[in-house]
Every structure is written in C-alpha cells, then in structure tokens.
Amino acid sequence: MMRFWKYHGLGNDYLVMPPEDISKELTPAQIRLICHPHYGIGSDGLLIGPFDAEEQTFRLRLFNPDGGEFEKSGNGLRIFARYLWDMGWVQNKPFHILTPGGKVTAQVFEGGRRVTVEMGQVSFHSSRIPVAGPPREVLQESIEVQGREFRFCAATIGNPHCVILCDDISRELACSIGPHVETDPRFPNRTNVQFLKVLDRATIQIEIWERGVGYTLASGSSSSAAAAVAHKLGLCDSHITVRMPGGELDIQIDPDYAITMTGAVTKICEGQFDNEAFDALNVIDN
Numbered sequence: 001m002m003r004f005w006k007y008h009g010l011g012n013d014y015l016v017m018p019p020e021d022i023s024k025e026l027t028p029a030q031i032r033l034i035c036h037p038h039y040g041i042g043s044d045g046l047l048i049g050p051f052d053a054e055e056q057t058f059r060l061r062l063f064n065p066d067g068g069e070f071e072k073s074g075n076g077l078r079i080f081a082r083y084l085w086d087m088g089w090v091q092n093k094p095f096h097i098l099t100p101g102g103k104v105t106a107q108v109f110e111g112g113r114r115v116t117v118e119m120g121q122v123s124f125h126s127s128r129i130p131v132a133g134p135p136r137e138v139l140q141e142s143i144e145v146q147g148r149e150f151r152f153c154a155a156t157i158g159n160p161h162c163v164i165l166c167d168d169i170s171r172e173l174a175c176s177i178g179p180h181v182e183t184d185p186r187f188p189n190r191t192n193v194q195f196l197k198v199l200d201r202a203t204i205q206i207e208i209w210e211r212g213v214g215y216t217l218a219s220g221s222s223s224s225a226a227a228a229v230a231h232k233l234g235l236c237d238s239h240i241t242v243r244m245p246g247g248e249l250d251i252q253i254d255p256d257y258a259i260t261m262t263g264a265v266t267k268i269c270e271g272q273f274d275n276e277a278f279d280a281l282n283v284i285d286n
C-alpha cells in the first residue's frame with residue numbers, strides 16, 4: 001500500500017509519498033495515473049521523499065503529471081517542508097532540502113500554514129536554462145506564436161521558465177499560447193511559461209502554463225522567475241508581491257538574484273492509494 005499526503009499551495013496541489021512505501025520505481029504511466037483526476041488521486045505533481053535525512057538535509061524527487069521527473073518547484077518545496085514538519089522531521093528552525101535543481105533552505109511558520117524557502121539564484125543565461133543559440137542572457141527576445149509576436153525573457157531557478165510580457169493576461173491566453181511556447185525548439189528541455197503583467201513597482205500579476213502539467217492556479221518557481229525578470233528589466237523594485245489566480249506569493253530578490261519566497265500551504269487529506277487503481281493504466285494511456 002502506498003500512503004499519500006495531499007496539500008496545496010494557493011491551489012497548486014501536490015501529493016507526497018514516502019519512498020519506503022514504493023517497492024519498485026514507479027513508471028511514468030503509473031505516475032500519470034496517480035495524478036489523474038478521475039482514474040487516480042488527482043494532482044499537479046508528485047513529490048517522493050525524503051530519501052536521505054542527514055543533518056537536517058532532506059533529499060526530494062519531483063514528478064510532473066505527464067510522468068516526467070523535473071528539477072524544482074516552489075509550491076512543491078513549501079509543501080514538502082510542511083510535510084516534514086507534520087511528520088516531526090523538522091521543527092521551527094531552518095533546514096535544507098536537496099532537489100535535482102539545487103539545495104534550498106526552508107523554514108516553517110504559523111503552525112505549518114506558512115513557509116519561507118530560500119530558492120537559490122536566478123540566471124538568465126542561455127547555457128544554464130537552457131535556450132538554443134549563441135551564449136547570452138535571454139532578455140527581450142521575440143517569439144512568434146500563431147501569427148502573434150510576443151517579447152520574452154528566459155530564466156532558470158533550477159527549472160526553466162519563459163516569461164512573456166503582456167498588457168493583458170488571461171487563462172485563455174495562457175492555454176492558447178502556453179503549449180506552443182512549452183514545446184518550442186528553442187527550449188531543448190521544454191519550458192514553463194508565464195504571462196506577466198506589471199501592476200506597479202511592487203506588484204506583478206501572472207498567468208501560468210506549466211511544462212508537463214498545463215494550466216495551474218499558482219507556481220512558486222514561476223513567481224520567482226517572473227519577479228526576477230520584472231526586477232532585471234527595471235520595472236519593479238526588489239520586494240514583489242506576485243498575484244496569481246490561486247493567491248499571492250511574497251518574493252524578495254537579493255542583489256545577486258537569490259530569491260526568498262514566502263507563502264501559504266494547506267493540507268487537504270491523507271490516505272492510501274490502492275493498487276487496484278492501476279487496472280485503468282491501459283485506459284488512460286490510450
């Protein structure tokens with residue numbers, strides 16, 4: 001039996017599963033089923049951990065609902081921090097989480113309801129993100145999608161982001177343009193996509209299309225990337241509130257573009273996933 005814990009950060013929901021419950025590595029098809037809203041539990045992603053827990057450092061693996069493994073997630077890290085706190089692995093002092101996208105420091109507040117994560121440093125460099133073409137900072141470049149021209153900046157905070165500057169943003173825009181940008185050949189690892197509207201020097205608004213997921217109500221790494229771009233372009237100061245359909249995150253940008261993110265985590269439920277559900281594997285993959 002695989003136990004699971006389900007949480008959301010501003011409507012971006014993740015499952016946490018302990019590695020000791022997973023006897024054989026889950027296949028991408030099994031992950032797709034677990035995250036499926038009708039045939040599975042339903043979620044925007046799956047977190048498996050902690051693998052090693054030494055000196056208050058906890059290793060985490062992250063998977064998208066398309067079954068692919070990815071590097072880092074802001075809401076996922078707040079949720080995993082809250083899970084560690086709920087399980088008694090950590091208390092109210094800072095601790096570390098090791099992801100494929102780098103090591104972060106997290107701290108839990110308000111009885112688990114609020115978590116701060118030092119997310120690491122944003123880079124705009126093509127070789128780090130990655131973006132195809134000559135080595136450069138990818139700022140204010142142009143991309144044509146469905147006959148429309150957009151200006152974008154690319155960034156990484158461990159996972160890739162493409163931030164598109166817009167005067168008007170909506171769910172419809174994210175869902176119609178996002179999938180084309182996600183899979184554009186200039187992003188060899190595909191990319192998460194944000195549609196960014198700057199409201200004032202301390203507030204931005206974004207709509208999100210996530211790699212391997214689709215439209216989501218909130219994203220912490222997207223907030224970090226979009227805020228870093230707004231600051232880099234001189235449109236915002238270093239302390240930025242990011243508004244998303246699911247709620248707000250607080251982003252602090254250091255002079256070296258190291259990001260501190262603070263926001264809510266909410267527990268939804270815990271339970272046991274029944275292997276019987278895997279009977280529908282052939283249904284969802286057809």
Ligand SMILES: N[C@H](CCC[C@H](N)C(=O)O)C(=O)O
Nearest residue numbers: 073074075159211219220221
């Ligand atoms: N929702 C997450 C981002 C998931 C990114 C993932 N979809 C990827 O492929 O990088 C967050 O709060 O940062």
